[in-house]
Amino acid sequence: MSEQVSFYSHAKHLLAVDCVIFGYEQGELKLLLYRRTFDPQKGNWSLIGGFLNEDESLEDAAGRVLKQITGLTNIFLQQVFTFSQPDREPNVRVLSAAFVALIRIDQQNQESLEKLGAQWLSVTKLPELIFDHHEMVDRALAFLQNRAAHELAGRELLPERFTFIQLRNLYEAIFQRAFDPGNFRKKVLSLNAIERTNVKNKTESKRGAYYYRFKKKSDPNGDRIFKAGAAGF
Amino acid sequence: MSEQVSFYSHAKHLLAVDCVIFGYEQGELKLLLYRRTFDPQKGNWSLIGGFLNEDESLEDAAGRVLKQITGLTNIFLQQVFTFSQPDREPNVRVLSAAFVALIRIDQQNQESLEKLGAQWLSVTKLPELIFDHHEMVDRALAFLQNRAAHELAGRELLPERFTFIQLRNLYEAIFQRAFDPGNFRKKVLSLNAIERTNVKNKTESKRGAYYYRFKKKSDPNGDRIFKAGAAGF
DNA sequence: CCAAAAGTGTTCGAACTACACCCATGA
């Protein structure tokens, strides 16, 4: 990085983080949003975010915000893109780093959620969002799709135990398209990332569907879907 | 984004951009670096960067830096990741957004390059870099590999006209592995992204190899390598 | 005519797709 003169001659900026928080519930991929409580855009739907402090990284800040809202730590959290158009917010210039977070809806603290007035809304019917938040959601979803295509998704979103149907529903929610049940099952099993329990879910059918669970991640590439390198060349 | 109180109560930060500038020359993928001319780390190898001004986006800032150095505008430029560890630089806290840039080495302005003391160094034998710049390079290279796996690369890096061997060499440089000449040719041709000229390069062989050029990008997905969706599911 | 690079063809297997079929069980 090339600072020509002194540090003090350069502009300083307000920096925020905004979290695109995905959850999965009742067969739907959902997003945690809240109605903004102050101007500008008071009352309109917004991602959940906060400002960056002096002594923390963007990742720290996003984690802090998430802890505040959901009560959870150790959440899957990844930086996606930094939005920096000078006029992205009116009146004040604020840059914002967008993060994806994946959480299990049943795990989070319902109380702090309600205090904020936050709600889980289905990604298929999102309301209008403030500023460039919709673009943040788009990028976050693309990130999630990319991740789910390269590595078996669900570890952070599904409950501890889940059926194949639930896993497939999750994939169908992420990619907004149908997957062949048989082929999906075989492909996933071939990845060796999940294992069958001896418990069955009998609520959806008479026969009952086995619950599966994710294996411990021994091999860091255990559930990779593609081999390394440029496929096709 | 959720600002609890007034904007003025929040910390402001120095923000920089750093460019990972790739070029391709003599069968090698290269990086434009320079020796830092001031402390800290004076004399050590560094990416080329600059500070973010009040009224520009990060993309603008990166473009400005690139123009300064290479004399070129309309360069391929993409944000990769924002580095924000509080101690990533000693003494002062500076966040930095890393960018990938792709340029044709023969096109750039040699003069402004020399004034800065910048040099093209092969990615296979990089010197030690200051701060977290090496991590920036790693992320940028991953970005480039990803892009080259999904869409035919070379448009921004190769000269106007190039042989198949040159294109294959570029891919071998990007992925650091060999590709089968026959299979590579067939795969690339099937993408319909390049067209043969009637000129041959006779410098490398008696028979001569046809020069090819990239087609105009009519279809924005013209040179996509994968179909949409989650391959494998 | 032959060496060497350019370019084409052929074979094999892995893996994705589509879809038919069997299985288990409660009403």
Next chain:
DNA sequence: TCATGGGTGTAGTTCGAACACTTTTGG
């Protein structure tokens, strides 16, 4: 016993990997 979802099997096709083969041309 039969309707319903759970789960398995199979045939066809596509596509990449490996590698043999043909073409061109200057020396």
